[in-house]
Amino acid sequence: MRNRALLALITVAATIFVSGVVGLIVSGGQNSTATQSQAGPSAPADGPAAAESPPTLELLTEPDGSPREIADAYLRAWSRGDFEAMREMVDDPPGDFVARHRDVEDALLSSARFTPEAPVTRGDDTATFADDTAEVPFTQERAVPGYGTWTVRSTLRLAVRDLTWKVVWTPAVVHPDLAEGGQIVRVTSPAPPQGPVTREGRPFPKDSWAGDYLTRLSSVISGGAGLPTEGTDAAWAIRLENPGQPARPLIEHRPKPAKQFKTTVEWATQAAAARALDEVGHPAALVAVRPSTGEILAVADRLGERGAFEHKYAPGSTFKTITAAALLEAGVTPDTLVECPAAYQIPGYRSIPNYQGEDHGTVTLRQAYALSCNTSFVRLTIERLNGDVLVEQARRFGFGVPIETGIGGTCGSLSHPENPDSLAEDSFGQGTVEATPLCMALVAAAVRSGEWHPPRLVDTPEVAAAQPETVALQPGVADGLRTMMSAVVTEGTAAGDGLPEGTAGKTGTAEDWQGGPDHAWFIGYRGDVAFAVFVEHGGTGASAAAPIAARFLRAL
Numbered sequence: 001m002r003n004r005a006l007l008a009l010i011t012v013a014a015t016i017f018v019s020g021v022v023g024l025i026v027s028g029g030q031n032s033t034a035t036q037s038q039a040g041p042s043a044p045a046d047g048p049a050a051a052e053s054p055p056t057l058e059l060l061t062e063p064d065g066s067p068r069e070i071a072d073a074y075l076r077a078w079s080r081g082d083f084e085a086m087r088e089m090v091d092d093p094p095g096d097f098v099a100r101h102r103d104v105e106d107a108l109l110s111s112a113r114f115t116p117e118a119p120v121t122r123g124d125d126t127a128t129f130a131d132d133t134a135e136v137p138f139t140q141e142r143a144v145p146g147y148g149t150w151t152v153r154s155t156l157r158l159a160v161r162d163l164t165w166k167v168v169w170t171p172a173v174v175h176p177d178l179a180e181g182g183q184i185v186r187v188t189s190p191a192p193p194q195g196p197v198t199r200e201g202r203p204f205p206k207d208s209w210a211g212d213y214l215t216r217l218s219s220v221i222s223g224g225a226g227l228p229t230e231g232t233d234a235a236w237a238i239r240l241e242n243p244g245q246p247a248r249p250l251i252e253h254r255p256k257p258a259k260q261f262k263t264t265v266e267w268a269t270q271a272a273a274a275r276a277l278d279e280v281g282h283p284a285a286l287v288a289v290r291p292s293t294g295e296i297l298a299v300a301d302r303l304g305e306r307g308a309f310e311h312k313y314a315p316g317s318t319f320k321t322i323t324a325a326a327l328l329e330a331g332v333t334p335d336t337l338v339e340c341p342a343a344y345q346i347p348g349y350r351s352i353p354n355y356q357g358e359d360h361g362t363v364t365l366r367q368a369y370a371l372s373c374n375t376s377f378v379r380l381t382i383e384r385l386n387g388d389v390l391v392e393q394a395r396r397f398g399f400g401v402p403i404e405t406g407i408g409g410t411c412g413s414l415s416h417p418e419n420p421d422s423l424a425e426d427s428f429g430q431g432t433v434e435a436t437p438l439c440m441a442l443v444a445a446a447v448r449s450g451e452w453h454p455p456r457l458v459d460t461p462e463v464a465a466a467q468p469e470t471v472a473l474q475p476g477v478a479d480g481l482r483t484m485m486s487a488v489v490t491e492g493t494a495a496g497d498g499l500p501e502g503t504a505g506k507t508g509t510a511e512d513w514q515g516g517p518d519h520a521w522f523i524g525y526r527g528d529v530a531f532a533v534f535v536e537h538g539g540t541g542a543s544a545a546a547p548i549a550a551r552f553l554r555a556l
Helices: 002-039 067-079 083-088 097-108 211-221 267-277 316-329 365-371 374-384 387-396 420-427 437-449 461-466 477-490 541-555
Strands: 112-116 120-122 133-144 148-161 164-167 183-188 195-197 236-241 248-253 260-262 284-289 296-301 337-340 343-345 351-353 361-364 504-510 519-526 529-535
Touching (some): 067 112, 067 148, 083 097, 097 183, 148 248, 195 211, 267 284, 267 296, 267 529, 284 437, 316 365, 316 387, 316 437, 337 374, 374 420, 437 504, 437 529, 477 504, 519 541, 529 541
Antiparallel strands (some): 112 133, 120 133, 236 248, 284 296, 284 529, 343 351, 519 529
């Protein structure tokens, strides 16, 4: 630059000298003209003797500022997010200059500190300065939340434009590998679920109607402290995306493994159960279990306070499944002919009516079960069973048995019948009989598998140690019950409810002990899924509960 400065000084001096000489010449010419004017007429103004105007010479000066000054000002503006000020220092900035920088800042979510290095200046040793350029390497340092310090080196290029140093901007100023049309973006992955998850390791479906169970399970597993059921730290990455090139991560954040634990619930089964209850206008619940293991596959509960596991209701005619098991053990077969009158008078005691006084005459036990004949089951119970037998049979299906799911729960109960009236009422699920939806799902599961398995929501050593024993049904009982439950769907009270082929079940309509409308039940199985549907004050099992089961099974 010393040669450039000396050359400029010489140029300025020469300009002053030439200007002075030209001034003297012009002045002399003017005096000569005046003399001629006194001597006589002058030549025409536009004639060959007319004097020409002297050339105009510009005074050359140094450009405004210096590369270091402009670079410092530019980086200071960048550090405080003043993109408009940066734009003013750029030669021919793109129309979206400010927007591009804001997008980068939105992706990085951090302030930057810039450290420039010494400029490297280049010129052509002429006095015009028009081709002068400079490069200022700089370091960009950011404290990125969730990652730490991120450092990248770039170069700020400058050039003289109209005797002013300007930044020659390209995307590489932001990042050396960023091309035109490229962008720096933040990509976030869903936060890993914490607390209870499905057996597949997935978070529970949205609006699963299982929230009370997850909250309770979180509290139990964590010793009462509770665990969040949603992830709190998502994985994310800052990526550089150039046109026609694979995206390249610049920063990656991988959170610590989520503190979670698996349940026995299947994601698809839970989703199907929840959606089956969405449009039900009464408090309701649907519990599904795996017959071969007792694992709870779904619990969708709109009863509140974990009612599907904790609240007991009269099971109504679904309890006839247990009464039928006792009758099959006593020697009655599904093909045994029985009477199904509109009412049956217990000798010396009360008269028991059929639902709505229906009279089906003489039918098989399979048909009596499929049509849900109260009178048939009362008569056979009075004639062939007793209170001890019925209570013991109910116990084989979990009634009165302490269970441990991982969050507690209960099954069902009934008192020892005091007289034939009580025995008759218990035989069709009224009287002292009461059960949870979980309990009745296990009843259906036992029919399907031939064994009653205790339920569990999690597989932990504590739960395993507290489990009651599996109970096998007597030979021939499960086969007979399967025949009878299939008949309910093909020719009985649940025929026409849209249940998929292969479904077996039992409807139930139970009187409310509080005097309200009847409760609706439907229990059943299909494949290796057994279930119970309960609708509080819903009406009949055929009209209210069975259609819910059909929606559930069709969604699987």
